[in-house]
Amino acid sequence: MQWTANRPFVPLDRRRLRRHAxxxxxxxxxxxxGARLTGHxxxxxxxxCPIMMCHPAMEYWEDDATTDTGRVRHWWRNRPYSVLLVTGKRFDALEAPAALGLRVLGSARLHRAGIGPVAVTAAGRWMFLVRPGAPLRTELEHRLDVVRHGCGSWIPAPPSRMLEGAVRWAVDPDRTQWSLPDPEIVQNLLVDSLGAVSEPRLTVPRQMSTSRRAA
Known part of the structure; x- marks a missing residue:
């Protein structure tokens, strides 16, 4: 059965979300x-709660986030929550638009550069998972369409669904054996690809870091 934004979740969705969590x-x-998608x-x-876009379902989500499988099973036992990954601890996420993300991935494959898991939203946002801690290079920091998710932020993880469709892995963690590259590697690839991508004017990322959401 094909799923659409107007169709409610069925039990299979909840079990699938729990399995991935x-x-x-x-x-x-x-x-x-994460909050579950209901209609629009x-x-x-x-x-x-006035927030209509994807957001954590728990008020103190950063403190309550866990790797405890028992708690995860409990959370997804009855509700088809979206799956959110907390950034800044095990990994950061470098988010970029599709035009830039595609060039980075192509360049990494061409030059056999080490690259880690990459998640992609249906809205065209690419999220490169890297080791945590490194700030954005100055060439990237000023761009509205490039976001670093570190401490205090999160990203939606496959197979969660956004308004535009499901989040998916362009590079599945299994392909990289769940290893993460140095952030400098991915940032260098991003910077090298900037010349082929025009500077955004009024573009605002779909999924913004906590610092930029609060700005």
């Missing part, structure tokens, strides 16, 4: 439940 937790990636907005279950 457990997969991430088992490999040491902290997860937290995300519902976290908190009364009066």
């Amino acid at each position: 457990l997969r991430y937790a088992t490999h040491g990636w902290a997860v937290t439940p 907005r995300f519902d976290c279950g908190r009364p009066g």
